[in-house]
Amino acid sequence: MNKLTVSLKNCYGIQSLDHDFDLSEQTAKAYAIYAPNGLMKTSFTRTFEALAKGDVPKEERYNRISTHVVKADGNAISKETIYVLKSEIDISSDSPAITNILVNPENKARYDEILVDLDKLKKNLTKSLQKKSKVKQDNIEREILKDWHENDLPTCIAQINATSIENDLSPYEYSTIFDPKAIEVLKSQEFISKASEFNERYQELFNQAGTIYQKGIFNPAKADTSFATLDKQGFFAGGHRVHLRGEPASINKTELDQKIQAIHASIDGDETLKKLRASLSKNAQTQALTDLIENLSSSNVEFLLEKLKPTNQSQFRKDLWAFYIQGNTDAAAYLESCDINKDEINRIESAAAEVAPRWTKAVELFNDRFMDMPFTLSVSNQTQAALGKENAKLKFTFKDGTDKIEWSREELKTLSQGEKRALYLLNFIFEVEARKLANQDTLFIIDDIADSFDYKNKHAIVQYLDDLNATPNFHQIILTHNFDFFRTLANNFVHRNRCLMTNRSNSSITLVKADGIKNYFINIWKAKVATNMHILCATIPFTRNLLEYTKGDSDPDYLKLTSLLHWKSNTDQITVGNYLEIYNRLFGTSYDISNSQSVKDLLFIKANEICTCTAHDGLNLEDKVLLSIAIRMQAEIFLTNELRRIKGDANYWCESMNQFGILVKEYSSLAPSVSGTRTLEKVSVTVSSNIHLNAFMYEPILDLTIDHLISLYREVCGLTT
Numbered sequence: 001m002n003k004l005t006v007s008l009k010n011c012y013g014i015q016s017l018d019h020d021f022d023l024s025e026q027t028a029k030a031y032a033i034y035a036p037n038g039l040m041k042t043s044f045t046r047t048f049e050a051l052a053k054g055d056v057p058k059e060e061r062y063n064r065i066s067t068h069v070v071k072a073d074g075n076a077i078s079k080e081t082i083y084v085l086k087s088e089i090d091i092s093s094d095s096p097a098i099t100n101i102l103v104n105p106e107n108k109a110r111y112d113e114i115l116v117d118l119d120k121l122k123k124n125l126t127k128s129l130q131k132k133s134k135v136k137q138d139n140i141e142r143e144i145l146k147d148w149h150e151n152d153l154p155t156c157i158a159q160i161n162a163t164s165i166e167n168d169l170s171p172y173e174y175s176t177i178f179d180p181k182a183i184e185v186l187k188s189q190e191f192i193s194k195a196s197e198f199n200e201r202y203q204e205l206f207n208q209a210g211t212i213y214q215k216g217i218f219n220p221a222k223a224d225t226s227f228a229t230l231d232k233q234g235f236f237a238g239g240h241r242v243h244l245r246g247e248p249a250s251i252n253k254t255e256l257d258q259k260i261q262a263i264h265a266s267i268d269g270d271e272t273l274k275k276l277r278a279s280l281s282k283n284a285q286t287q288a289l290t291d292l293i294e295n296l297s298s299s300n301v302e303f304l305l306e307k308l309k310p311t312n313q314s315q316f317r318k319d320l321w322a323f324y325i326q327g328n329t330d331a332a333a334y335l336e337s338c339d340i341n342k343d344e345i346n347r348i349e350s351a352a353a354e355v356a357p358r359w360t361k362a363v364e365l366f367n368d369r370f371m372d373m374p375f376t377l378s379v380s381n382q383t384q385a386a387l388g389k390e391n392a393k394l395k396f397t398f399k400d401g402t403d404k405i406e407w408s409r410e411e412l413k414t415l416s417q418g419e420k421r422a423l424y425l426l427n428f429i430f431e432v433e434a435r436k437l438a439n440q441d442t443l444f445i446i447d448d449i450a451d452s453f454d455y456k457n458k459h460a461i462v463q464y465l466d467d468l469n470a471t472p473n474f475h476q477i478i479l480t481h482n483f484d485f486f487r488t489l490a491n492n493f494v495h496r497n498r499c500l501m502t503n504r505s506n507s508s509i510t511l512v513k514a515d516g517i518k519n520y521f522i523n524i525w526k527a528k529v530a531t532n533m534h535i536l537c538a539t540i541p542f543t544r545n546l547l548e549y550t551k552g553d554s555d556p557d558y559l560k561l562t563s564l565l566h567w568k569s570n571t572d573q574i575t576v577g578n579y580l581e582i583y584n585r586l587f588g589t590s591y592d593i594s595n596s597q598s599v600k601d602l603l604f605i606k607a608n609e610i611c612t613c614t615a616h617d618g619l620n621l622e623d624k625v626l627l628s629i630a631i632r633m634q635a636e637i638f639l640t641n642e643l644r645r646i647k648g649d650a651n652y653w654c655e656s657m658n659q660f661g662i663l664v665k666e667y668s669s670l671a672p673s674v675s676g677t678r679t680l681e682k683v684s685v686t687v688s689s690n691i692h693l694n695a696f697m698y699e700p701i702l703d704l705t706i707d708h709l710i711s712l713y714r715e716v717c718g719l720t721t
Contacts, residue, residue, distance in 0.1 A: 001081075001475055002023055002073055003021070003022060005070070007069040008047060008057070009065075010065060011068055012046045012059065013059070016509065017040065017511075018508075026472070029475045030478065030494050030498060031494070032478045032479075032480070032494040033501070034499070034514060040504075041480075044445070048084050077443070081442060082443055083443070084445045085444065087447040122141070124333070126138075128330045129324050132174075133324055134174065134175035143174075144321050157331055157335050161335075163318075212244050212245070236253035244256075361433065362426070362430050363426075374398055377396060378397065380394065394426075425449070435474075444474065446465070449478070458485060458488065465478065487517050496517070499513065499514040504616075505615050521542065525542075525622065530580065533602055535622045536576070537599070537622075537626045539583070550586075560574060567640055572598055573598075575597060576598075576602060580592070604634070606630075610627060616706050627710065628686075631712055631713050638716070639660075639663040639667050639680070640663065646671060647670075661684070664684060676719045683716060686712060
């Protein structure tokens, strides 16, 4: 690929963009594009992502007609040529259907598609089994495999379908019978020895003369709960009585206890049966088992009690699952899909075994390049994967001194954003290695790859992208909103002529060669301080910082420049000539100091000019700094005038070192409900650090769009109106 032609109209927010990328030179096959957030970066990426999928780019917000021309050497670019690395982090670890097999990338999408479909069918099956068994859906598969002593659900279902179930097991709920708390009672000596006798006498409680119980409505457990609650709440202590159905008169607590004792005599007269009754009433789970037994017919109870004998329980578990699954249409659909796709899954897994060494190489590359990761990567089952018996899986080994722990990808916890992004890039490394092997001509669209990384690993990324640049049939367009990363690319392998910046007008975006990448202050500002008034104003915080560093914050020149960054009593009197006089003293220059124009007036004039300009080209560092100074100055003028009015003091001035913060705090306390407070908060958050312009780290203000500053300046000026 020698030339890439891009012409976009209304594509995901890009109204118009036309550019030709020259990829013909072997040493300059990579482009870096600096684009502040919200300008075009994500839209450009999404356009190529759509093309890579074979889709047509579109305009989603305003429903405008989209057009696109993307050609490689005069022909429409093929989707196979495009690979998009998005800025979003996705380590694909949440869904159990997305495999972590390290297969050939051409097969991986199909493999995942099959497993996603199988997962949907499995969820349908577990949902229907949950309705019958009342076991939690997430536990269904585990319980079936445990009871049938199998490791694979399709194999287990096939085995179940081959068995014969003669009895009707529909009255029996697995969850009720085999709840852990119910099992404690079932395995007790009292239940084993007395279950049948207890059931016989328990059923008699509902039929004997004078009973207060009614099967399925009011049983001994419910009676105990009801009468205990009445007693606890003081019902009987208050002198109240109860009237039982069929009795001629009401009775008190003592008489009620005697009545119940008489009814239960057949059970409570036997200490073992009495203990068993108490066990079956002690919690909701055992009461549910009692309710089940209570509502079964005599033959069904006899059948259940036989199956609940310790020697029969294991088979009864299997029989219940078999009864639920046999004839289940969801089970049949899942098993059929497994059979249909089995051969294709085996084929893809076999392909994975053939390329295992390539993936091992990619993992080693990741471990070598990314520094200070809390883990090292390896392939946990390389032998099994090479034999095609298992899916290849990544293993993450964490070490801290002598402590060591190993996790699979699904078990990953407590990773930082940078570590998650590094793991996300592992898939990118896999893709790159695959395309190298296939000798695939590739255009990589890379969107803010360095976000969330520390400086060590940012340079590891740059080094890896540099390696890509050395591959003959690889080309890159790297987009970023981070000027520091942009500058790093320019200082390493991206040719300066291939470092572009975005400019936006009302209807289009243009890409122009970037200026000021290296030492903006010396190469752009230094020679123009006295001739370009935008630059002159912007150098004020830079000069003030150097004065603070060399002479301290009590130096007269430092204090005078402070009055150009805050609204002070002497601000109006400081002229351009006064500033250049200070500048000359600091830098040993000899600029003309006769200009008597007020710096404050010049600042506002230039700020208004910037606001009315329709095109803002290049980095605009001086314009952004100038606007930041003007925004805070206008805000402090407004605050000072308002406080004078509120206080009734025409001579009020704030003398605090933290002037803007103190003004806002005092104004908010004296006029808490005014609408301008929100605007002042924006000023505080947005521009304070920009004005200080930490002299050698100016990237934060570059990454702030000038449109945002223009809007805020107009908003602040509107306060006085």
